[in-house]
Amino acid sequence: MTDNTKPILPKSSYSTTATTTTTTNTTTSEFSKKWKIHDVAQDTGLLPTIAVSLWLGWNGILLCIINYTLFFATNYQRMVIIGIASFSLLLPAKFPGRLGLTMGNWMMKYAERYFGLRTVVEDEDDLIRHSEQNKALIFAFNPHDMLPYAVFAFNPSLRRLPHKIGEVRGLMTSAIFNIPFLKHVYSWVGGSPVDKRTFLARLHSGDSFAFTPGGVQEVFNLNPEKPRDVILYLQKRKGFIKLALTTGSPVVPVFAFNLDGSYKYWFPRDKITKKLSRFVGIVPLVFWGRWCIPFGIPNPRKIHVVIGSAIDVPKEGADVTQESIDKYHGIFLEELEALFERHKHDAGYADRQLKII
Secondary structure: OHHHOEEOOOOHHHOOOHHHHHHHHHHHHHHHOOOEEEEOOOOOOHHHHHHHHHHHOHHHHHHHHHHHHHHOOOHHHHHHHHHHHHHHHHOOOOOOOHHHHHHHHHHHHHHHHHOOOEEEEOOHHHHHHHHOOOOOOEEEEEOOOOOOHHHHHHOHHHOOOOHHHOOOEEEEOHHHHHOOOHHHHHHHOOEEEOOHHHHHHHHHHOOOEEEOOOOOHHHHOOOOOOOOEEEEOOOOOOHHHHHHHHHOOOEEEEEEEOOOOOOEEEOOOOHHHHHHHHHHOOOOOEEEOHHHOEOOOOOOOOOEEEEOOOEOOOOOHHHOOHHHHHHHHHHHHHHHHHHHHHHOOOOOOOOOEEEEO
């Protein structure tokens, strides 16, 4: 990994030398005049813990159900469990409709407290201006880490973005929507598959969304022996820029601080596992969070999400060139780097280094 890693060097205005510290503070102060900050007190009590368990605890719940079915259930119980799981797969993901949405909103409101969610929108007026042009905003969320659950900050029920932008859905690996029970829970909280068809459909309809361009490949680059490195797998992730150019959809850089430390983990790092993970969209691993419960809920980290300004992208239709893709991909990486540098001190990442591979 070391040979392939390309450090992102800070721009001169973000230099850490004593002579430019004042420049950094002045620049940040100028930016911060437009910032809209929304912060809630952290609460890891009973109700927030139950809500997060119903949302993110299903990995462990399903594992328990599978183990019980295989080793302890009677034949009749086994038939009932398999029947219910099969029925779940046949039902629409949003079943049971409004009731599921209500449950999802309830989970999100208490998850907001569990993680003490803090969001910073750097230029709300800019986002509104783009949305009023009937363009879908592509919120490119980073990092993926073990689970990019902090994308829940975009859930409409939390009202962290101006309502004029409309409903922002989180696009995630399609594998989730092929798993019984999980497909319903993630639909209730605003999730949709991140396949190309869904991606393009939302762009053409002007419906904004958030997704994680680094994907599961970032999991393989996690290295507990280098805790200061924040690694993003983005150098080859240009497909979303091409689609943005096709429709002229603005791209918004987003970074979530404090996702790391949510879980401890183990997974095989061989090439076969890496290829398999890329194909199915899920990494075969073991992870544990709060109370050291395998596949349980994450440790209650104070999540800090920062949302930058939109990057204007021209509409090139079917005539998108590689030159344009490379140009706007480079602009995105530069803006993401600058976003990280502007906020890392407030987020407790002063000694952390962003690396894009």
